[in-house]
Amino acid sequence: MKVRVHxxxxxxxxxxxxxAVHHALEGLGFTGVQDVRVGRLIELEVADxxxxATLDDMCRRLLANGVVENYRVERV
Amino acid sequence: MKVRVHxxxxxxxxxxxxxAVHHALEGLGFTGVQDVRVGRLIELEVADxxxxATLDDMCRRLLANGVVENYRVERV
Structure with a gap:
């Protein structure tokens, strides 16, 4: 089973x-960008x-830092 | 308008x-993980x-490396 963690x-x-990305976009001439946030997209292939609860445990213990990050698990 | 680039x-x-993430998950005792891929999730706030075409241009010129990466634009 494929799982995506945002x-x-x-x-x-x-x-x-x-x-930095926001600044670079402006430097390239892209106007109208108000905000840019960069996160991670982790794709896992796990047993069906x-x-x-296990997926949530993976996120809390390794994949995301609960202090400063939010995460969302999506089964594909 | 909010846009997500995967x-x-x-x-x-x-x-x-x-x-490394795959290895660490195994080290933490999570079995059944077959594969892990880590990508980026870029959230942009852009003009409505x-x-x-502009979003695609941003991806090709800055947000993604077309040689080794795929990208997908999602309007939220």
Whole structure:
């Protein structure tokens, strides 16, 4: 089974990578960009009987940093 | 308007970060994980009249490396 984990910084947490991308887009002449945030997209191939609780456990223990990041698990 | 750009490595391209995560999950006792790939999730706040062509241009010129990465644009 394929699972996608979307990890993004919580609102209010400073995102230097996002700011750099924002700046670079402006430098390339793209106007109208108001904000850029960069997160991670983790695609896992797991056993079909993997429970939601196990996936959540993976996120909390390794894939996301709960202090500054939100995550969302999506079964594909 | 909010836009999400999903950037992932093309199949066949070596993903050391994904392998490290895979290894770490096994080390934590999670069994049944067959594969892990790590990509980027870029969230942009852009002007409402931004066209698909402009978004595609941003991806090709800055957000994704077309040689080794695929990207998908999603309007939220």
């Amino acid at each position: 990890v993004s910084l919580k609102p209010g947490v400073l995102d230097p990578q996002g700011r 009987d993997t429970t939601d | 950037v992932s490595l093309k199949p066949g391209v070596l993903d050391p970060q994904g392998r 009249d931004t066209t698909d």
